[in-house]
Amino acid sequence: MRRGHPAVRALPLVPALVLLLLFLAGPIAYCVWIAFTDLQLTGQAHSSFTGLANFRRAFQDDAFLNAVWLTLVFTVLSSLIGQNTLGLALAALMKRASKPVRTLTGGVVITAWVLPEVVAGFLLYAFFRREGTLNAVLDWLHLPRQNWLFTLPILAVSFANVWRGTAFSMLVYSAALDEIPAEITEAAEVDGAGGWRRLWHITLPMIRRSIGTNLMLNTLQTLSVFGLIWVMTRGGPGDRSQTLPLFMYEQAFQNSMIGYGTAVALLLLLVGSLFSVVYLRLLRTEV
Amino acid sequence: MPVRPTAALSALLTTALSVTALAACGSGSGHGPDTVKVSYKQSTDNSVKVADTYLAGVKEQFEREHPGKKVEFVPIKAPDAEYYTKLQQMLRSPRTAPDLVYEDTFLINSDITSGYLKPLDAYLAKWPDWKRFIGSAKAAAKGRDGKTYGVPDGTDTRGLWFDKRVFSKAGLPPDWRPRNWADVLSAARTIKRKVPGVVPLNVYTGKPAGERATMQGFEMLLYGTGDGSLDPLYDDTTGKWVVGSRGFKDALSFVETVYREKLGPDVSDALDPNFNTTVNGELLPQGKLGIALDGSWLPQTWQPGSGHPWPDWSRHLGLAAMPTQHGQAPGKVSMSGGWTWAIPAKAANPDLAFDFVKTLQTKDNARKWYIANSGIAVREDVAADPAYTGAQPGLRFFTGLVAHTHYRPAYPAYPKVSTAIQEAMEGVTTGDLSVAEAASGYDATVEDVTGGRVVRK
Numbered sequence: 001m002r003r004g005h006p007a008v009r010a011l012p013l014v015p016a017l018v019l020l021l022l023f024l025a026g027p028i029a030y031c032v033w034i035a036f037t038d039l040q041l042t043g044q045a046h047s048s049f050t051g052l053a054n055f056r057r058a059f060q061d062d063a064f065l066n067a068v069w070l071t072l073v074f075t076v077l078s079s080l081i082g083q084n085t086l087g088l089a090l091a092a093l094m095k096r097a098s099k100p101v102r103t104l105t106g107g108v109v110i111t112a113w114v115l116p117e118v119v120a121g122f123l124l125y126a127f128f129r130r131e132g133t134l135n136a137v138l139d140w141l142h143l144p145r146q147n148w149l150f151t152l153p154i155l156a157v158s159f160a161n162v163w164r165g166t167a168f169s170m171l172v173y174s175a176a177l178d179e180i181p182a183e184i185t186e187a188a189e190v191d192g193a194g195g196w197r198r199l200w201h202i203t204l205p206m207i208r209r210s211i212g213t214n215l216m217l218n219t220l221q222t223l224s225v226f227g228l229i230w231v232m233t234r235g236g237p238g239d240r241s242q243t244l245p246l247f248m249y250e251q252a253f254q255n256s257m258i259g260y261g262t263a264v265a266l267l268l269l270l271v272g273s274l275f276s277v278v279y280l281r282l283l284r285t286e287v
Numbered sequence: 288m289p290v291r292p293t294a295a296l297s298a299l300l301t302t303a304l305s306v307t308a309l310a311a312c313g314s315g316s317g318h319g320p321d322t323v324k325v326s327y328k329q330s331t332d333n334s335v336k337v338a339d340t341y342l343a344g345v346k347e348q349f350e351r352e353h354p355g356k357k358v359e360f361v362p363i364k365a366p367d368a369e370y371y372t373k374l375q376q377m378l379r380s381p382r383t384a385p386d387l388v389y390e391d392t393f394l395i396n397s398d399i400t401s402g403y404l405k406p407l408d409a410y411l412a413k414w415p416d417w418k419r420f421i422g423s424a425k426a427a428a429k430g431r432d433g434k435t436y437g438v439p440d441g442t443d444t445r446g447l448w449f450d451k452r453v454f455s456k457a458g459l460p461p462d463w464r465p466r467n468w469a470d471v472l473s474a475a476r477t478i479k480r481k482v483p484g485v486v487p488l489n490v491y492t493g494k495p496a497g498e499r500a501t502m503q504g505f506e507m508l509l510y511g512t513g514d515g516s517l518d519p520l521y522d523d524t525t526g527k528w529v530v531g532s533r534g535f536k537d538a539l540s541f542v543e544t545v546y547r548e549k550l551g552p553d554v555s556d557a558l559d560p561n562f563n564t565t566v567n568g569e570l571l572p573q574g575k576l577g578i579a580l581d582g583s584w585l586p587q588t589w590q591p592g593s594g595h596p597w598p599d600w601s602r603h604l605g606l607a608a609m610p611t612q613h614g615q616a617p618g619k620v621s622m623s624g625g626w627t628w629a630i631p632a633k634a635a636n637p638d639l640a641f642d643f644v645k646t647l648q649t650k651d652n653a654r655k656w657y658i659a660n661s662g663i664a665v666r667e668d669v670a671a672d673p674a675y676t677g678a679q680p681g682l683r684f685f686t687g688l689v690a691h692t693h694y695r696p697a698y699p700a701y702p703k704v705s706t707a708i709q710e711a712m713e714g715v716t717t718g719d720l721s722v723a724e725a726a727s728g729y730d731a732t733v734e735d736v737t738g739g740r741v742v743r744k
Contacts, residue, residue: 041372041375042375042398042403043397043398043699043700044699045400045402130555149555150555150559151555233560234494236493236494237495238713239494253368253369255706255736256375256699256702
């Protein structure tokens with residue numbers, strides 16, 4: 001086949017590229033622009049360019065700093081520790097379990113994942129509320145009850161996110177564990193390596209790449225969780241479970257400060273990319 | 288030459304996307320001069336068709352009376368907060384702006400400032416019915432330029448609902464008429480002492496309750512302080528927000544007393560974002576709440592076909608006006624909101640839109656609407672009509688409060704000021720802040736969110 005000039009060969013891609021720029025990059029660029037203005041949804045006749053004012057405002061805003069802190073707590077608790085570790089544990093246990101147990105566990109975990117965020121939110125709200133299931137169980141065990149959504153809201157919503165999101169990690173890790181050649185594990189066993197040693201020296205290094213991908217996807221997803229927290233606590237009481245997406249929503253749509261809200265969104269994007277860079281560095285595969 | 292997959296794909300994508308894009312441009316833009324496009328708030332509950340049914344009837348009448356003209360509805364199905372957002376986005380562009388929109392008085396001033404709406408004075412001057420509308424309701428849709436931007440289609444008022452079953456157990460009179468704040472608190476204390484297991488008094492509080500806490504809770508107290516001649520939140524002459532007022536601290540003290548003495552619901556319940564569902568659906572019907580500071584629309588929840596039908600509520604619940612702080616004139620206080628019909632600045636057919644408003648607001652149609660949605664009349668002729676006052680228990684009582692009602696200073700900064708109020712309330716409710724601390728926190732926040740437009744009183 002005759003090879004055409006590179007420019008000619010790229011020609012068929014041009015329309016797609018134009019559309020991508022128009023529909024994907026366009027709105028993103030517009031968002032970035034808005035973050036540097038004082039645009040409001042309502043209450044203002046004209047908006048103007050304000051430079052870094054929105055970002056300066058954010059870093060002087062206690063509510064913003066509180067939201068950053070809570071977002072970190074929420075992400076570390078629910079994504080890094082909860083979903084990730086629990087997902088790996090489930091995947092490892094299920095590899096050894098009998099088929100019925102495997103099907104049942106998998107089914108339950110995946111159901112939690114398939115449920116719409118809002119429905120899951122209501123279920124867990126019912127679980128944690130004062131007259132909810134958890135307190136009923138505690139009563140039965142003669143343990144002190146409390147209103148979890150009031151006393152430990154960030155912990156309650158983190159648990160909810162673990163409950164809902166673990167299935168994804170489990171699936172990723174199940175696939176990764178299946179990839180490990182049985183001979184290697186057997187060889188290690190023959191050499192006398194115990195369970196923990198095998199995990200540490202064989203399993204984890206071999207699924208390193210999956211850990212990295214999973215952590216990154218998990219974290220990015222967790223950073224943007226909104227519906228779950230909104231339904232359970234609305235970011236309250238006070239602002240004790242107000243993570244960045246809820247803070248953003250409050251600023252942009254309740255206080256109608258679109259410019260400020262968008263600036264916060266950009267900062268959230270920054271937090272997400274920081275996490276990603278850290279994961280990529282930590283888990284870079286050695287060749 | 289075989290077509291490479293990428294080329295085929297890109298061609299396909301291009302076609303698909305351009306077709307969608309063109310279609311998007313085609314629809315929505317300009318409609319004929321004979322069609323009036325009307326946007327309204329459709330209930331998020333599919334079983335509630337009150338607005339749809341009512342409007343369909345008016346459409347039929349309008350099209351019959353205006354041959355050749357058509358009404359096209361553009362309903363927006365969303366909860367309040369999202370409705371505002373969607374509407375504001377539609378109003379920004381002439382391609383999406385309808386000819387007539389349903390505007391909450393809560394945000395109308397904000398939208399006026401944005402230049403989204405058209406002044407209606409020229410139309411109103413030629414419309415004899417406008418004289419029938421009561422003054423305070425007219426003022427709710429007035430911009431700071433003195434022009435009117437909306438025709439109100441009803442309002443709401445607020446007062447004290449009390450449970451006669453609880454009152455009889457506590458030895459309190461079934462025709463209870465508190466004269467000042469102290470009377471309200473002492474009734475609550477009596478209930479707490481004599482009827483265990485019942486929440487004596489509910490006052491909505493804190494950020495989770497949102498505007499409900501500000502309006503049904505705090506402002507019902509605040510507007511009953513002072514002599515009632517000046518707005519305690521906003522100073523109209525200077526156009527500045529009031530900070531550091533005695534009344535503000537007194538209102539906060541009332542909230543603090545309710546929760547410190549455990550006269551209100553458990554704090555963790557009060558700060559549950561869904562608590563109002565519990566109040567309307569469980570506490571009141573089951574006789575577990577003594578006194579509720581709440582709105583005129585409550586019976587909506589108890590109508591047959593709703594989640595909690597309670598047809599004989601009026602046998603068990605009594606109504607009393609919320610008194611002023613010391614019983615000073617006029618003795619009672621109420622807050623009002625409500626909705627208006629407004630014409631967008633970018634509407635294509637404003638004249639026809641106003642003709643539709645006139646049909647919506649004939650005396651008969653107005654009455655039909657108030658009764659259908661448990662609204663409170665803002666037309667004097669309807670308010671005096673026995674067919675309206677007799678339609679539902681409580682309507683006469685709540686309509687009587689219109690004379691003593693206040694509208695919020697719904698200027699652009701109001702939603703932020705309201706959030707600051709909720710934060711102050713929440714501080715004293717949990718006991719994290721003293722009244723003085725919460726009040727000075729409010730002052731600082733208001734100064735910040737209004738860009739320093741504050742005045743000390």
